[in-house]
Amino acid sequence: MSIATWLPFLLLPLLGLCAIKAVQAAQLLAAALWLAGLSAATAASLYLIGAYDMAVIELSLSLGLVTVLLAFAISMVGANSPDTMLRRRPDRALVVLVLILMVALILPATAVPALTAGVDGDFSAVLWETRQPDILVQIALIFAGVLGVLRLLRQDPDTTPPVAQVQEPTEADKEAVS
């Protein structure tokens, strides 16, 4: 039995476990680490599906950049800041309703054909030629995000302490020195 055959049965429970633990974690840093695990499992899943380029991007952006950003933000607000999730047991009727919805939504998916094998077009050609407007939108989004963050994290002039001004020595000061 090849690794590609049994690996999905390892990844699927891992996806669910990481998602549940990320939601349930009381500490923010723990939740961020479980999210990093979910990103890794998602990247492996994308690789198994055949989306190799997406797997690399998921690893670098979600697992790398987002985890670092979350760790930075959590360190700024306080690593011991707990999550204030409502501490109550979910209603049993709600759980049953959610399970029924899951089954009702999954059943039609059983008619989906199997994953097609073989090459599904050139990713770089589609990305840089066919989807050029998407690239321009992404560039605009990135610039907008950078400008937004610079503005949000700028110190408020009302709260920033004024710079101490140098005062010219008075006549009394000059006489005291002499």
Place this chain on the structure above:
Amino acid sequence: MTTLWFAAALFLLLVALYGLMLARNLIKIVIIIQILVKAGMLALVLASKVSGQLALGQSLAVTVIVADTIVVVIGLALAIRAQARFGTLDVDQIVALEG
């Protein structure tokens, strides 16, 4: 096997929706939104693979990931400002404040 992948994406979506109903911490909400987007992206790539247009699906998923990363950056910056301004990350307490 395809059904199991779609079921995994659906499960992630439901877990994220459940968490959004309960979470009150701003940074925790950002984390749960990440789970939500991963579910959608996984379903998008799966659908493109099934339809034989994986390259198109991947290029669209790249746009989704970039937009999602910007959302994370802005969301965390807002959370840091909210913490500095209100002294708390609890959305219920922030909403209850009367300025």
